Amino acid sequence: MAERTPAQVPGRGRATASMADVARLAGVSSQTVSRVSNGYAGVNEETRQQVLEAMKELGYRPNSAARALKRGEFRTIGVITFTLSTTGNVRTLEAIATSAAAEGYAVTLLPVAVPTTDEVRGAFSRLEELAVDAVIVIMEVHLLDAATVKLPPHVQVVVVDSDAGDHYTVVDTDQAGGTRTAVQHLLELGHRTVWHLGGPEDSFAAQRRADAWRAALTEADRPAPPLVRGDWSAESGYLAGRELAAREECTAVFAANDQMALGLLRALHEAGRRVPEDVSVIGFDDIPESGSFLPPLTTLHQDFAEVGRLCVQAVLRKMRPDGSEHGTTLVPTRLVLRQSTAPPPAER
Amino acid sequence: MAERTPAQVPGRGRATASMADVARLAGVSSQTVSRVSNGYAGVNEETRQQVLEAMKELGYRPNSAARALKRGEFRTIGVITFTLSTTGNVRTLEAIATSAAAEGYAVTLLPVAVPTTDEVRGAFSRLEELAVDAVIVIMEVHLLDAATVKLPPHVQVVVVDSDAGDHYTVVDTDQAGGTRTAVQHLLELGHRTVWHLGGPEDSFAAQRRADAWRAALTEADRPAPPLVRGDWSAESGYLAGRELAAREECTAVFAANDQMALGLLRALHEAGRRVPEDVSVIGFDDIPESGSFLPPLTTLHQDFAEVGRLCVQAVLRKMRPDGSEHGTTLVPTRLVLRQSTAPPPAER
DNA sequence: CACCATGATGTTTACGTAAACATCAGCCAC
DNA sequence: GTGGCTGATGTTTACGTAAACATCATGGTG
Numbered sequence: 001m002a003e004r005t006p007a008q009v010p011g012r013g014r015a016t017a018s019m020a021d022v023a024r025l026a027g028v029s030s031q032t033v034s035r036v037s038n039g040y041a042g043v044n045e046e047t048r049q050q051v052l053e054a055m056k057e058l059g060y061r062p063n064s065a066a067r068a069l070k071r072g073e074f075r076t077i078g079v080i081t082f083t084l085s086t087t088g089n090v091r092t093l094e095a096i097a098t099s100a101a102a103e104g105y106a107v108t109l110l111p112v113a114v115p116t117t118d119e120v121r122g123a124f125s126r127l128e129e130l131a132v133d134a135v136i137v138i139m140e141v142h143l144l145d146a147a148t149v150k151l152p153p154h155v156q157v158v159v160v161d162s163d164a165g166d167h168y169t170v171v172d173t174d175q176a177g178g179t180r181t182a183v184q185h186l187l188e189l190g191h192r193t194v195w196h197l198g199g200p201e202d203s204f205a206a207q208r209r210a211d212a213w214r215a216a217l218t219e220a221d222r223p224a225p226p227l228v229r230g231d232w233s234a235e236s237g238y239l240a241g242r243e244l245a246a247r248e249e250c251t252a253v254f255a256a257n258d259q260m261a262l263g264l265l266r267a268l269h270e271a272g273r274r275v276p277e278d279v280s281v282i283g284f285d286d287i288p289e290s291g292s293f294l295p296p297l298t299t300l301h302q303d304f305a306e307v308g309r310l311c312v313q314a315v316l317r318k319m320r321p322d323g324s325e326h327g328t329t330l331v332p333t334r335l336v337l338r339q340s341t342a343p344p345p346a347e348r
Numbered sequence: 349m350a351e352r353t354p355a356q357v358p359g360r361g362r363a364t365a366s367m368a369d370v371a372r373l374a375g376v377s378s379q380t381v382s383r384v385s386n387g388y389a390g391v392n393e394e395t396r397q398q399v400l401e402a403m404k405e406l407g408y409r410p411n412s413a414a415r416a417l418k419r420g421e422f423r424t425i426g427v428i429t430f431t432l433s434t435t436g437n438v439r440t441l442e443a444i445a446t447s448a449a450a451e452g453y454a455v456t457l458l459p460v461a462v463p464t465t466d467e468v469r470g471a472f473s474r475l476e477e478l479a480v481d482a483v484i485v486i487m488e489v490h491l492l493d494a495a496t497v498k499l500p501p502h503v504q505v506v507v508v509d510s511d512a513g514d515h516y517t518v519v520d521t522d523q524a525g526g527t528r529t530a531v532q533h534l535l536e537l538g539h540r541t542v543w544h545l546g547g548p549e550d551s552f553a554a555q556r557r558a559d560a561w562r563a564a565l566t567e568a569d570r571p572a573p574p575l576v577r578g579d580w581s582a583e584s585g586y587l588a589g590r591e592l593a594a595r596e597e598c599t600a601v602f603a604a605n606d607q608m609a610l611g612l613l614r615a616l617h618e619a620g621r622r623v624p625e626d627v628s629v630i631g632f633d634d635i636p637e638s639g640s641f642l643p644p645l646t647t648l649h650q651d652f653a654e655v656g657r658l659c660v661q662a663v664l665r666k667m668r669p670d671g672s673e674h675g676t677t678l679v680p681t682r683l684v685l686r687q688s689t690a691p692p693p694a695e696r
Numbered sequence: 697c698a699c700c701a702t703g704a705t706g707t708t709t710a711c712g713t714a715a716a717c718a719t720c721a722g723c724c725a726c
Numbered sequence: 727g728t729g730g731c732t733g734a735t736g737t738t739t740a741c742g743t744a745a746a747c748a749t750c751a752t753g754g755t756g
Contacts, residue, residue: 032736131422377706
């Protein structure tokens with residue numbers, strides 16, 4: 001290579017300094033710069049200092065595109081998720097980003113506006129051209145299957161909020177365990193049975209909670225009342241809650257998330273049924289606001305931070321050559337007792 | 349559910365097919381493959397079909413690292429934000445990701461765990477090595493300044509939740525306008541003055557709302573009661589709310605966000621003061637749950653989607669050679685009337 | 697029919713990095 | 727002193743893509 005002017009683009013400021021620029025200034029070869037840049041041993045201390053000084057002077061930053069090209073990895077994890085409107089997804093995403101950063105990985109976000117097969121397919125096809133080494137999917141796996149996903153063969157996948165541990169690596173909250181705790185808590189207070197304000201049918205988490213609710217009642221030899229459903233939103237909880245409020249015999253409700261529980265509280269309040277004196281309500285999630293509901297909500301705390309952390313662990317483990325098998329990891333929940341549950345009226 | 353082999357196929361030869369592979373199979377030069385891949389005109393239809401077929405057969409995907417290296421751009425925007433615990437940040441982030449995707453840009457997330465200068469500096473230094481063309485910062489700009497930010501010269505920055513339109517390009521909700529609307533609404537209902545449950549001192553948004561509240565009162569020749577502060581959380585709103593609830597003369601409160609308003613509602617409820625009969629409460633944000641509070645909360649709707657969209661627009665505009673000057677873009681708020689405000693007791 | 701414009705395609709090169717290999721001085725053992 | 731070894735550094739090459747330039751038929755024009 002002949003005398004080469006450092007990349008000087010006239011119109012729009014100058015581009016960043018390259019290794020060659022640093023090498024020239026330090027009077028060494030670019031390979032030596034590379035060695036210093038990567039903390040390689042075997043560089044004379046004096047030389048190293050010269051190089052570091054030259055780097056500093058030129059404001060050198062390694063070009064990650066070139067690095068990725070050479071190394072064949074991007075050190076980036078893609079996260080596909082539905083709208084960030086649920087606390088759980090957001091908190092999980094946040095934990096993923098934090099854990100990934102700690103491992104030296106960046107996180108690229110791929111939001112899917114509406115949970116249709118087309119949208120999911122679109123996200124994945126964008127992903128295919130994206131610079132990621134692995135993918136964490138926070139959504140229903142059946143949409144994933146239906147989208148005929150075709151990822152580059154080396155891209156690893158971990159799924160949240162799903163079963164399918166036989167096809168994918170799955171990390172999730174222990175939905176069934178948490179639900180059982182909720183139902184048992186209410187039964188132990190003396191309620192004859194527990195009603196359920198469930199989530200939407202197409203959600204695996206909602207399905208799992210509804211199934212576990214039924215199972216826990218069956219196990220305790222109690223009749224299972226009809227299931228009412230919302231779509232996770234407080235508004236839907238309010239609408240469904242009006243039905244429940246009208247039922248005299250309903251004294252205990254397990255809501256599939258805190259937001260619907262909020263709506264339910266409003267419906268009960270409007271119907272003149274006091275919580276917890278007349279009706280006990282228990283939620284699921286433990287969102288930050290639930291301690292400020294009227295009354296403060298008893299609920300099951302989900303450890304989203306742990307879920308996110310485990311996702312990153314799992315996906316990084318899979319990227320290693322001896323990558324492990326598929327399987328499901330469950331994160332336990334914790335009962336948070338506040339003021340929305342009490343013994344039924346008859347027992348008071 | 350469809351039988352589907354997991355994406356992991358080890359030992360299946362090379363990881364990904366390159367242009368050269370496709371070219372070989374199609375019997376053309378790799379340059380022709382490049383032309384087809386980039387939708388260049390001037391390729392014989394027959395040749396194009398052959399290339400496309402070869403691509404399909406080999407499962408060819410362009411290597412984004414190589415592409416980025418060649419083109420000198422990553423088509424990625426970095427987003428630095430504090431914890432995703434506030435609705436506003438999350439919604440803005442989501443809108444940014446969606447808008448960016450529409451423009452063919454990916455979004456890389458850089459969460460900052462705690463808002464200390466050190467943490468911010470850490471995030472930026474990680475960012476320096478990151479593959480981004482531009483950065484959107486969702487946080488207090490004073491932390492940004494203190495962190496002695498040193499970004500590659502070509503990386504553009506747009507800031508949310510800040511003033512400093514003279515140093516940076518800023519997009520934000522019209523805090524002052526919204527606040528004025530809130531205060532005027534309460535005064536028009538007949539309240540003598542309006543109290544303010546403010547956000548934390550180190551938040552620009554909180555500061556701006558508090559200032560505007562004071563200004564609106566001064567303008568209407570009303571006395572400004574002492575300011576009470578929370579930290580945005582519902583719990584802090586509850587604590588601060590107990591002070592307000594104890595003040596007989598307090599009949600109207602403007603809470604700086606909906607979550608604190610929620611805590612305030614609980615404090616008022618516990619103190620036996622009815623909303624809106626005894627005390628009117630107005631919030632800020634219009635989070636999805638606020639329609640389900642007891643009572644449903646009157647509040648100012650923030651258009652986070654629009655803020656996010658404008659951020660992306662602004663940052664892309666700045667990336668063009670004729671990049672525009674710094675400046676501030678404000679997004680208006682909208683008053684959402686629900687059931688938490690009414691004329692004061694004396695007027696009833 | 698010579699000429700040149702046109703369209704289709706191939707060849708060269710460079711982007712910035714880092715592995716692999718090459719060089720070379722200094723030193724020790726025999 | 728010679729051979730071999732070690733440590734420090736330089737040179738070559740390749741990663742996959744795409745701009746710039748080169749080549750080469752074809753066909754219309756004068």
